[in-house]
Amino acid sequence: MTTSETTPAGADGSQPMVYAHDVHKHFGRHHVLRGVNLTVPKGRVHVIIGPSGSGKSTFLRCLNHLERIQQGEIAIDGERMGYRLVNGRLREDSGRNIARMQSEVGMVFQRFNLFPHMTALGNIIEAPIRVRGMSKSDAMVRANALLQRVGMIDKANQFPSQLSGGQQQRVAIARALAMEPKVMLFDEATSALDPELVGDVLNVMKQLAMDGMTMVVVTHEMGFARDVGDHVVF
Ligand code: ADP
Ligand code: MG
Numbered sequence: 701m702t703t704s705e706t707t708p709a710g711a712d713g714s715q716p717m718v719y720a721h722d723v724h725k726h727f728g729r730h731h732v733l734r735g736v737n738l739t740v741p742k743g744r745v746h747v748i749i750g751p752s753g754s755g756k757s758t759f760l761r762c763l764n765h766l767e768r769i770q771q772g773e774i775a776i777d778g779e780r781m782g783y784r785l786v787n788g789r790l791r792e793d794s795g796r797n798i799a800r801m802q803s804e805v806g807m808v809f810q811r812f813n814l815f816p817h818m819t820a821l822g823n824i825i826e827a828p829i830r831v832r833g834m835s836k837s838d839a840m841v842r843a844n845a846l847l848q849r850v851g852m853i854d855k856a857n858q859f860p861s862q863l864s865g866g867q868q869q870r871v872a873i874a875r876a877l878a879m880e881p882k883v884m885l886f887d888e889a890t891s892a893l894d895p896e897l898v899g900d901v902l903n904v905m906k907q908l909a910m911d912g913m914t915m916v917v918v919t920h921e922m923g924f925a926r927d928v929g930d931h932v933v934f
Contacts, residue, residue: 714741714742715742715777715778716739716740716741716742716775716778717740717741717742717743717744717776717777717882717883717914718738718739718740718746718763718775718776718883718914718916719738719739719740719773719774719775719776719778720736720737720738720739720759720762720763720772720773720774720775721737721772721773721774722735722736722737722771722772722773723735723736723737723759723762723769723771723772723773723774724736724769724770724771724772725755725758725759725762725767725768725769725770726770732755732758733755733758733759733762733769735772736755736759736772738759738916738933740883740914740916740931741914742914743912743913743914744914744915744930744931745909745913745914745915745916745917745928745929745930745931746915746916746917746929746930746931746932746933747917747918747919747924747925747928747929747931747932747933748916748917748918748919748932748933749918749919749920749922749925749932749933750918750933756887756918757887757888757918760807760885760887760916760918762774763776763781763805763885763916764776764781764801764802764805764807764885765781765782765798765801765802766802768782768792769782776801776804776805776882776883777804777882777883779801780793781798781801782798782801784797799831803827803831803832803879803881804879804881804882804883805881805882805883805884805885806876806877806879806881806883806884806885807876807884807885807886807887808869808872808873808876808884808885808886808887808889809872809887809888809889810887810888810889810891810892811892812860812865812868812869812872812892813872814860814868814871814872814875815860816859816860816861817859818859818860819856819857819858819859820847820852820855820856820857820858820859820860820863820871820874821840821843821844821847821856821857823860823871823872823875824839824842824843824846824847824871824874824875824878825839825840825842825843825878826875827875827878827879828842828843828878828879831879832879839878842878843856843874843878844856846874846877846878847871847874849874849877849904849907850870850871850873850874850904851870851900851904852867852870852871852874855867855871864894864897865892865893865894865897866893866894866897866898866900866901867897867900869889869890869893869901870900870901870904872889873889873901873904873905873908877908882914883913883914883915883916884908884913884914884915884916885915885916885917886905886915886916886917886918886919887918888918888919888920889901889905889917889919890902890919890921891919891920898921902921902923902924905917905924905928906924906927906928909928917929
C-alpha cells in the first residue's frame with residue numbers, strides 16, 4: 701500500500717487527530733506498507749478503499765500499535781504512538797504508555813469479537829471497570845446510554861450468540877465507545893454481515909460521524925464513503 705498524500709502535521713495550525721508519515725511495514729521480506737501518509741483532522745472521517753491484500757488492515761493495526769513499524773511516524777492527537785525518543789534514537793515505548801494510548805483508539809473489526817460469555821451490557825462495562833477503574837454503577841449508566849445510542853437497549857441482557865451479526869457489531873461499537881476514544885478505526889465492519897443487516901450498522905457509523913467522532917474507515921461501501929467520508933483514498 702502506498703499513498704501520495706502528504707500533509708505536514710499542524711499545517712493549518714491545528715493538531716491532526718491521526719497523523720501517519722512515511723510508514724513502512726515489512727513482514728519478513730514482504731514490504732506491505734511502503735511510505736503511507738495520512739492526516740485526519742479532529743472530527744473528520746477518512747475512508748480507505750482498496751483491493752484485498754493491499755495492507756489496509758495492517759495499516760489500521762499499525763495506527764494503534766498492534767503492529768510495529770520499521771520506518772516512519774504515527775501520532776494520535778499529537779502524541780507519538782508506540783515509540784519514544786531516547787538519546788536521539790527511537791525505542792519502543794513502555795507497555796504502560798502503549799496500553800494507555802491504545803485505550804484511546806477504538807477499533808471495530810470485521811469479525812464480531814465480543815466476549816461470548818458476557819451479555820451485551822457485560823461486554824460494554826468490562827473495560828471501563830477493569831482499565832479505567834470506573835465503578836460498576838457508573839459503568840452501567842454509561843453502557844445503557846451507549847446501548848440506547850446504537851439501538852440495542854432492548855438486547856442489553858442477551859449474550860452474543862443470541863444476537864445477529866449486525867446486532868453484535870453495534871454492541872462492539874458501543875463497547876469501543878465506552879472507553880471514550882479519541883478516534884475510532886473500523887476494519888470492514890460490515891463485510892461479514894448478511895446484506896439486510898449492513899444498513900443498521902452503517903447508520904450507527906453515520907450517526908457517530910455526525911456527532912463529530914474522528915474515524916478511519918476501511919470499507920467496500922461506496923455509498924458510505926460518498927455520504928460520510930471527508931476524504932477517500934483508493
Ligand atoms: P488488506 O486488509 O488490505 O486485505 P492486509 O493488511 O490484511 O491487507 O494484508 C496485507 C499483506 O500483508 C498480505 O499480503 C498479507 O498476506 C500480509 N500479512 C498480513 N498480516 C501478516 C502477518 N501477520 N504476517 C505475514 N504477512 C502478513
Ligand atoms: Mg483487511
